[in-house]
Amino acid sequence: MNNYFKIKETHIYGLIALFGLLLVLVLIPMEIQSGEPRLMPYVYAAGLLIVSMFKFVSLFFNKKTEFFKFNRKVFKYVGLNILIYTAYIFLIQKIGFFVMSILFIIALLRVLGEGWKITLTLSVMLPASIYILFTQILALYFPSGILF
Structure with missing residues (x-):
């Protein structure tokens, strides 16, 4: 039985981008009340989204994607x-x-x-x-x- 499975690098960055969108559109607005500090969660989520989208697009056009093995x-x-x-x-x-x-x-x-x-x-x-x-x-x- 194979104890490992492989995932494409582009899929991982796509999931990270989706998580960043989930943070920006759903989780942060739902959890932060008005008047509370708001900047840092949005800065973190935007950074996560920008980096993952950049890497996802560059890997998509580069066509050289790696596979990661996970136990x-x-x-x-x-x-x-x-x-x-x-x-x-x-x-x-x-x-x-x-x-x-x-x-x-x-x-x-x-x-x-x-x-x-x-x-x-x-x-x-x-x-x-x-x-x-x-x-x-x-x-x-x-x-x-x-x-x-």
Whole structure:
């Protein structure tokens, strides 16, 4: 059985360009409220879009494209991580930063193969440290949802 699959370089840059468009047209306007800092997310997304489109067009006309080999097992982990991050991003406003952070860390560490002891320790200690530092000391507040 073949444990690797190949993807054209042009397809990768095309996907990056689509991600840049998704950021500019959907994700950034949806997640940034009025009055909040807006410049840097748009600068990042525009840079991502410009570089990927330039590389995509130059490879398209050059006709010399490379193939990248990816291990199927690694690709599975990457896909699961993207799914976990996406769920975290979309659910953080509804459920709340700290509860979602705990669930996010548990899911991510378990997918990566960590044991329960380190997973539970980190999933409680990291959000608690962030809460104490940012909310209690610096008086910065995170998205609160239905749980916290």
